[in-house]
Amino acid sequence: MDARGLGFRALIGVSALGVVLAVVGTFGTLSKPTGLPRASILFITVDTLRRDYVGVYGAPWPITPAIDRVAGRGFVFEQVLATASWTPPTMASLLYGGTPLEHGVYDWDTPPAGGTVSWPRWLGRQYGYQTVFFTNHPGLAAPALGIAAQFDTVVFLGDPWMPAERLTDAVLQWLRRRTSSRPLLLWVHYLDPHEPYDAPSPWPEYWRANTAEPWLLPMNLSVCPVELYFGENCVPPYLWPHLDRNEYQPDRLATRYRADIAYTDYHVGRLVKGVVGRWDRPRQRWIVSITADHGQVIVRERPDGTRIFFSHGTYLFDELLWVPWVLADTHRPMSTQRIDILVSQTDIPPTVLAWAGLDPPPAWRGFALWREDRWQSHRAWATAWELRVPAAAVHTGKQKLWVAPGQVLYLALDDRPLRDEAPDPAFETIVHRLRQAMARMHDGGRPVPLPSDLKAQLQQLGYVGP
Numbered sequence: 092m093d094a095r096g097l098g099f100r101a102l103i104g105v106s107a108l109g110v111v112l113a114v115v116g117t118f119g120t121l122s123k124p125t126g127l128p129r130a131s132i133l134f135i136t137v138d139t140l141r142r143d144y145v146g147v148y149g150a151p152w153p154i155t156p157a158i159d160r161v162a163g164r165g166f167v168f169e170q171v172l173a174t175a176s177w178t179p180p181t182m183a184s185l186l187y188g189g190t191p192l193e194h195g196v197y198d199w200d201t202p203p204a205g206g207t208v209s210w211p212r213w214l215g216r217q218y219g220y221q222t223v224f225f226t227n228h229p230g231l232a233a234p235a236l237g238i239a240a241q242f243d244t245v246v247f248l249g250d251p252w253m254p255a256e257r258l259t260d261a262v263l264q265w266l267r268r269r270t271s272s273r274p275l276l277l278w279v280h281y282l283d284p285h286e287p288y289d290a291p292s293p294w295p296e297y298w299r300a301n302t303a304e305p306w307l308l309p310m311n312l313s314v315c316p317v318e319l320y321f322g323e324n325c326v327p328p329y330l331w332p333h334l335d336r337n338e339y340q341p342d343r344l345a346t347r348y349r350a351d352i353a354y355t356d357y358h359v360g361r362l363v364k365g366v367v368g369r370w371d372r373p374r375q376r377w378i379v380s381i382t383a384d385h386g387q388v389i390v391r392e393r394p395d396g397t398r399i400f401f402s403h404g405t406y407l408f409d410e411l412l413w414v415p416w417v418l419a420d421t422h423r424p425m426s427t428q429r430i431d432i433l434v435s436q437t438d439i440p441p442t443v444l445a446w447a448g449l450d451p452p453p454a455w456r457g458f459a460l461w462r463e464d465r466w467q468s469h470r471a472w473a474t475a476w477e478l479r480v481p482a483a484a485v486h487t488g489k490q491k492l493w494v495a496p497g498q499v500l501y502l503a504l505d506d507r508p509l510r511d512e513a514p515d516p517a518f519e520t521i522v523h524r525l526r527q528a529m530a531r532m533h534d535g536g537r538p539v540p541l542p543s544d545l546k547a548q549l550q551q552l553g554y555v556g557p
């Protein structure tokens with residue numbers, strides 16, 4: 092196997108703050124482990140965590156030392172795309188595999204399509220794992236999403252919402268009382284970086300910006316017509332009662348967002364330490380995976396000239412779709428290895444399982460990343476709504492196709508329009524079919540599974556999994 096031929100590059104981190112030395116990595120480090128004890132898996136998802144706000148991805152603020160420490164012991168996946176820009180579809184992709192067009196979860200009340208098998212259930216049935224899910228995100232208790240039925244134990248803390256500190260305490264307390272010796276899948280989802288930005292003191296004070304000229308918003312704010320929409324002069328209804336008008340300025344909000352991330356990262360660090368113990372003398376073999384469901388828009392100009400602030404769920408901008416993902420194993424020590432191949436969120440569980448020496452559910456839609464036959468043609472695919480209109484984005488890593496009713500955009504990285512470059516010819520062949528699929532998806536507001544012929548075409552092009 093030839094690492095270069097697979098577009099595989101490894102960088103070895105030589106300092107915690109990311110001074111890196113490029114070397115050509117060996118494919119061998121991604122081979123399936125042999126002779127290691129059965130691993131337990133700590134699977135952490137952090138809500139609304141932008142990739143570029145994480146230190147190991149180059150964030151200029153030291154707000155994620157705990158995540159960076161895990162990254163320092165394993166893999167940093169540099170190009171990971173969320174399958175949508177908000178929680179229900181992306182959590183469904185992480186739980187059941189596939190894109191929203193495949194699993195059929197678009198909203199809190201759209202259940203997964205028939206035949207979907209979650210990997211926690213599979214782990215319990217096939218390999219005897221005990222499976223546990225903890226979160227402080229009250230929305231994840233939505234029955235349609237089905238989380239409660241996919242784990243042996245599910246703990247929804249919240250409503251009223253409880254902060255990351257309490258969530259972490261609850262997980263660690265549960266772990267101390269646990270008597271089972273079965274291997275464990277422990278999935279913890281932190282909501283905290285999600286707005287409203289309300290990290291407890293001293294985090295906001297500590298991270299308060301020193302920016303001289305905050306960008307003042309008009310003070311004639313009103314409630315937006317759409318639940319999740321932040322507009323030029325409006326904020327979503329659920330934020331309205333909590334709004335401090337003096338704080339509703341992008342620079343201040345960005346600072347509070349960073350404070351929320353720093354606060355969450357601190358408790359992620361407590362969790363990892365409490366679960367794993369000392370990395371050089373772990374209590375047992377643990378694989379630790381940390382990723383996000385989606386990113387966050389800070390400020391964006393829309394095509395019609397209006398601006399949006401602090402939003403997700405209704406757009407497909409790159410900062411919403413790129414998510415961080417780090418993976419480390421107590422029994423395979425290494426320094427940071429950066430992997431720059433394009434990865435879909437749906438590839439994360441099968442890769443974690445393969446790293447643990449386990450197979451994913453047979454019908455899982457996503458790849459273990461060292462299946463080289465898949466890498467070469469792999470493209471990531473993301474779908475979401477813009478203001479509840481079906482819209483889809485397809486990434487090649489260098490270019491992005493964005494399709495919505497009446498609009499097709501060919502974009503370069505960071506959502507810049509392509510100028511001198513020609514669009515990827517593969518895009519042309521799928522635009523028409525995408526529009527058809529989305530038009531049907533819109534019918535009656537119910538999800539429609541990906542039509543089999545479109546799916547076959549997309550598979551041939553490498554855009555979707557088996």
Ligand SMILES: [Zn+2]
Nearest residue numbers: 138139178384
């Ligand atoms: Zn979310």
